[in-house]
Amino acid sequence: MATRPASRQRRAARGSQQQQVQQQSGSPTSTATTSSSRLAPEMMSSLEGPASPRLVAGLDNADADDDQAATKENVTVTVRFRPLSPREIRQGEEVAWYADGDTVVRSEQNPNVGYAYDRVFAPTTTTRQVYDVAAQHVVSGAMEGIYGTIFAYGVTSSGKTHTMHGDQRSPGIIPLAVKDAFSIIQETPNREFLLRVSYLEIYNEVVNDLLNPAGQSLRIREDPQGTFVEGIKEEVVLSPAHALSLIAAGEEHRHVGSTNFNLLSSRSHTIFTLTIESSSYGDSNEGEAVTFSQLNLIDLAGSESSRAETTGVRRKEGSYINKSLLTLGTVISKLTDGKATHIPFRDSKLTRLLQSSLSGQGRVSLICTVTPASSNSEETHNTLKFAHRAKRIEVQASQNKIIDEKSLIKKYQNEIRGLKEELEQLKMGIITGTPLKDAEDDNMILWKQKLEDGNVKLQSRLEQEEEAKSALLARIQRLTKLILVSTKATPTSRFSPHPGPRRRHSFGEEELAYLPYRRRDIMLDNESNELLTPGEGFGVTPEDSSKEEKKNRKGLLNWFKIRKRDGGASTLTSSECDKSSLTKSTAPSTPIGESLNFPSDGLTGEEASLASTKTIDHVDLLREQLKILSGEVALHTSVLKRLTEEAGRNPNSEKIQMKMKKISDEIKAKQQQISSLEKQMPHSLSNSQVKVDKLDLSPSYGELLEQLNEKSFELEVKVADNRVIQEQLQEKTTECMELQEAVACLKEHLSQALQAKDSLSNSIMMQNSSGVNHEEQHSDQEKPVSRDISAEQLQKEQQSLELGELKQRVHELTEVKAQLEARNQKLLEESTYAKGLASAAGVELKALSEEVTKLMNQNEKLASELASQRSPTPRRVSNGPRGTARRESMSRRNEPASRRDGNAREERERALETILAEKEQKEAELQRKVEESKQKEAFLESELANMWVLVAKLKKSRGDDDHEDLEAKYNGS
Numbered sequence: 026m027a028t029r030p031a032s033r034q035r036r037a038a039r040g041s042q043q044q045q046v047q048q049q050s051g052s053p054t055s056t057a058t059t060s061s062s063r064l065a066p067e068m069m070s071s072l073e074g075p076a077s078p079r080l081v082a083g084l085d086n087a088d089a090d091d092d093q094a095a096t097k098e099n100v101t102v103t104v105r106f107r108p109l110s111p112r113e114i115r116q117g118e119e120v121a122w123y124a125d126g127d128t129v130v131r132s133e134q135n136p137n138v139g140y141a142y143d144r145v146f147a148p149t150t151t152t153r154q155v156y157d158v159a160a161q162h163v164v165s166g167a168m169e170g171i172y173g174t175i176f177a178y179g180v181t182s183s184g185k186t187h188t189m190h191g192d193q194r195s196p197g198i199i200p201l202a203v204k205d206a207f208s209i210i211q212e213t214p215n216r217e218f219l220l221r222v223s224y225l226e227i228y229n230e231v232v233n234d235l236l237n238p239a240g241q242s243l244r245i246r247e248d249p250q251g252t253f254v255e256g257i258k259e260e261v262v263l264s265p266a267h268a269l270s271l272i273a274a275g276e277e278h279r280h281v282g283s284t285n286f287n288l289l290s291s292r293s294h295t296i297f298t299l300t301i302e303s304s305s306y307g308d309s310n311e312g313e314a315v316t317f318s319q320l321n322l323i324d325l326a327g328s329e330s331s332r333a334e335t336t337g338v339r340r341k342e343g344s345y346i347n348k349s350l351l352t353l354g355t356v357i358s359k360l361t362d363g364k365a366t367h368i369p370f371r372d373s374k375l376t377r378l379l380q381s382s383l384s385g386q387g388r389v390s391l392i393c394t395v396t397p398a399s400s401n402s403e404e405t406h407n408t409l410k411f412a413h414r415a416k417r418i419e420v421q422a423s424q425n426k427i428i429d430e431k432s433l434i435k436k437y438q439n440e441i442r443g444l445k446e447e448l449e450q451l452k453m454g455i456i457t458g459t460p461l462k463d464a465e466d467d468n469m470i471l472w473k474q475k476l477e478d479g480n481v482k483l484q485s486r487l488e489q490e491e492e493a494k495s496a497l498l499a500r501i502q503r504l505t506k507l508i509l510v511s512t513k514a515t516p517t518s519r520f521s522p523h524p525g526p527r528r529r530h531s532f533g534e535e536e537l538a539y540l541p542y543r544r545r546d547i548m549l550d551n552e553s554n555e556l557l558t559p560g561e562g563f564g565v566t567p568e569d570s571s572k573e574e575k576k577n578r579k580g581l582l583n584w585f586k587i588r589k590r591d592g593g594a595s596t597l598t599s600s601e602c603d604k605s606s607l608t609k610s611t612a613p614s615t616p617i618g619e620s621l622n623f624p625s626d627g628l629t630g631e632e633a634s635l636a637s638t639k640t641i642d643h644v645d646l647l648r649e650q651l652k653i654l655s656g657e658v659a660l661h662t663s664v665l666k667r668l669t670e671e672a673g674r675n676p677n678s679e680k681i682q683m684k685m686k687k688i689s690d691e692i693k694a695k696q697q698q699i700s701s702l703e704k705q706m707p708h709s710l711s712n713s714q715v716k717v718d719k720l721d722l723s724p725s726y727g728e729l730l731e732q733l734n735e736k737s738f739e740l741e742v743k744v745a746d747n748r749v750i751q752e753q754l755q756e757k758t759t760e761c762m763e764l765q766e767a768v769a770c771l772k773e774h775l776s777q778a779l780q781a782k783d784s785l786s787n788s789i790m791m792q793n794s795s796g797v798n799h800e801e802q803h804s805d806q807e808k809p810v811s812r813d814i815s816a817e818q819l820q821k822e823q824q825s826l827e828l829g830e831l832k833q834r835v836h837e838l839t840e841v842k843a844q845l846e847a848r849n850q851k852l853l854e855e856s857t858y859a860k861g862l863a864s865a866a867g868v869e870l871k872a873l874s875e876e877v878t879k880l881m882n883q884n885e886k887l888a889s890e891l892a893s894q895r896s897p898t899p900r901r902v903s904n905g906p907r908g909t910a911r912r913e914s915m916s917r918r919n920e921p922a923s924r925r926d927g928n929a930r931e932e933r934e935r936a937l938e939t940i941l942a943e944k945e946q947k948e949a950e951l952q953r954k955v956e957e958s959k960q961k962e963a964f965l966e967s968e969l970a971n972m973w974v975l976v977a978k979l980k981k982s983r984g985d986d987d988h989e990d991l992e993a994k995y996n997g998s
């Protein structure tokens with residue numbers, strides 16, 4: 026909400042480059058596109074501290090003490106109730122919260138719960154009354170150099186957009202503030218102002234420039250002086266209609282969508298910034314400080330409760346909106362709790378941009394919009410708590426003055442001053458001429474010759490200087506037009522401590538054109554009329570209305586007279602303007618349009634040269650007028666487009682048709698004016714015999730302008746057509762979906778009916794087969810029709826009952842069957858497992874028995890070996906006497922050796938005995954294992970046998986059950 030000097034210097038530098046470019050191309054300098062816009066009054070903090078020596082050095086010391094005497098205030102917090110909507114009334118909603126007097130909101134359920142605010146507005150309060158209490162002091166402060174921020178906060182559909190923008194019947198805070206700003210200029214004749222606007226939205230945490238469709242995803246930059254949006258476009262504005270038409274253009278790009286709660290819900294936060302520079306009026310303002318401030322008018326998107334059944338894009342938008350509002354809540358509670366060390370401004374784009382305002386620099390007004398509806402009670406309570414916290418934020422209201430030469434108004438003023446000086450010098454040169462050096466030459470012939478030469482030279486120099494003078498005048502005029510001054514003659518300071526009451530100005534048609542005819546469709550006509558107080562949005566009594574209407578027809582652009590302090594064209598007075606040859610009926614709604622008659626006959630000497638200058642200015646004025654007329658055509662086209670949309674919705678509304686016709690006529694009239702002005706332009710230029718190049722340029726410029734107008738009109742019409750087609754498409758899609766739903770529903774019914782029919786015929790068949798009541802049916806056929814029907818109904822009921830029972834039985838049986846099957850399955854699994862075990866045991870058994878056999882064989886072998894070793898003698902005996910004899914002889918020969926052999930044998934025997942014992946042990950063990958395995962095998966075999974018996978039993982029982990089922994079925998039926 027401030028522009029620091031450095032950024033301003035950069036901006037001014039770029040601005041001057043741009044102006045040069047514009048000058049070269051011959052386009053008027055009525056807009057200024059800047060590279061950055063600050064949304065915070067850091068200027069003030071800079072002024073108070075040593076942070077910015079450049080700025081401190083630039084302070085107007087005389088005023089410094091006064092300026093820095095900042096007054097501490099609290100944020101102005103007001104609560105505005107909207108009436109219950111027709112939908113809410115239809116749904117039988119009750120009032121959950123109400124305004125208890127002028128300052129308290131109380132809960133209907135619990136009267137002990139109440140919150141106090143600066144002001145509480147009941148549902149019948151008009152936006153004008155809200156403006157007077159909640160906004161007027163912020164706007165007038167901003168015009169005096171105190172930064173200001175006004176924002177509407179509340180849940181979706183609580184009335185934020187209604188409060189900030191409003192509609193044609195009840196203009197909102199933004200149009201009222203813009204209007205008021207221009208009224209203040211009108212009532213401050215001792216100062217001159219330069220106003221410019223920017224308009225941005227924060228959509229899904231992305232900053233978009235609403236005045237420049239190319240300016241998407243802009244970056245928020247930060248430097249020691251604060252945050253600013255890089256590359257945002259700023260337009261110098263000349264009238265309320267001009268400013269409001271820019272908002273209208275911006276609104277076209279704003280993201281709006283339909284939700285459960287609001288047909289036209291704002292899906293983005295918007296910030297409309299009015300940058301105000303002013304300095305004292307007159308030539309004596311050189312070196313004087315410029316008063317600088319910004320007024321931010323913010324329409325927040327509404328928070329959405331979890332009840333909102335949103336999907337896709339809407340849900341994503343909703344979560345971004347909720348997150349940023351949550352951050353805003355956190356920032357406010359941290360700002361007010363006094364202990365917080367860190368304030369999370371950086372957590373959302375919204376809080377980043379509001380950082381300086383929320384930090385207490387400049388005036389802040391928070392308008393909380395709420396609905397009394399009981400269904401929104403919880404959300405309303407949250408809003409009230411938020412508002413209550415915000416009330417504790419302290420702000421400082423101090424006037425900002427800068428002496429920065431690069432402020433835009435200063436830059437223009439200095440340029441005008443310089444150009445005027447140049448002009449003066451030129452005039453002096455033309456009048457006095459260059460003295461001839463050889464004037465005293467005695468030689469008369471030579472003197473004459475030189476005189477003639479001098480005359481020719483003088484003539485051409487005069488022409489050149491005339492051209493330069495015209496160019497200077499045109500430039501002065503262009504610049505002067507951008508600076509707004511009051512048309513009042515007596516300078517009375519509005520900036521005095523007690524300004525007098527200000528007259529309220531009404532809105533003109535052009536200004537209101539930007540607002541929707543009826544903003545939203547949820548309010549009934551009569552409801553709205555009830556709410557509309559006589560002065561709502563207009564501020565006029567019925568008696569004044571005809572006068573006002575006349576004035577409005579002229580348009581608000583008439584409010585501000587172009588500053589005319591110069592000679593030549595700038596000395597044109599209103600009386601001269603009145604002599605305008607342009608017919609009043611077709612005169613455009615601009616002051617320029619009324620000042621286009623330049624008497625050129627009967628002028629002599631210097632007057633003739635002035636007339637020539639006037640012609641140049643005339644051309645400039647014609648161009649300016651062309652531009653304004655084109656703007657008006659565009660504005661009307663936009664209104665026509667809106668009306669076309671409305672006509673699509675209400676094709677039978679004669680009022681809309683008439684209005685459309687009126688506007689088309691106006692467009693045509695303005696286009697005629699444009700072409701007549703274009704015709705005048707070349708004529709004026711040829712009369713003046715200067716600037717042949719301009720003459721060449723003018724028709725092409727005019728042609729281009731005309732083409733542009735035509736194209737933009739075609740485009741607008743196409744866009745309108747497109748919208749109508751889209752709406753129709755939407756309707757058809759909805760219809761189609763409804764039809765599809767109906768078809769699905771019918772199909773379901775049909776299938777149900779078919780099922781019922783099937784089951785009925787089944788049961789009838791079953792009954793027929795069982796032969797029950799066969800004869801009765803026959804006799805029934807002969808009874809009267811009514812009895813037939815009732816009997817049939819009875820029968821049907823009985824059948825359906827039976828059918829139900831049958832179904833129940835079938836269901837039970839199916840369940841039993843399922844259980845049995847599950848058990849069967851389980852048993853099967855177990856038996857398979859047991860089989861596996863048995864076969865594994867068999868294999869093991871076989872292996873064991875093989876091993877046993879092997880061991881037994883081995884054992885036998887060993888035993889025989891042992892036996893053979895234990896009984897060697899008898900064998901020898903059996904060998905005969907020869908062997909014995911030999912052995913004896915041997916034993917005799919080797920007595921000691923035989924003894925040794927005996928020992929070894931004994932040892933061997935012992936070892937063999939040990940081995941044998943071991944073998945026997947092993948054998949016994951194996952024998953035991955074999956026994957165990959055999960037992961196991963036997964057990965498994967018996968288990969298996971049991972299982973098979975069980976399976977057989979089960980199978981048997983199932984067979985029985987099935988049989989029983991069948992029996993039961995037939996018995997039942």
Ligand SMILES: Nc1ncnc2c1ncn2[C@@H]1O[C@H](COP(=O)(O)OP(=O)(O)OP(=O)(O)O)[C@@H](O)[C@H]1O
Pocket residue numbers: 106107108110148179180181182183184185186187188287289290291292325326327328394544545546547548556
């Ligand atoms: N004070 C009021 N008097 C009469 N009608 C109102 C008032 N406030 C709101 N409305 C109506 O209620 C409806 C919703 O209002 P609006 O669109 O301003 O809500 P919002 O808070 O801006 O919603 P969102 O956040 O979804 O954009 C509109 O039809 C509007 O005309």
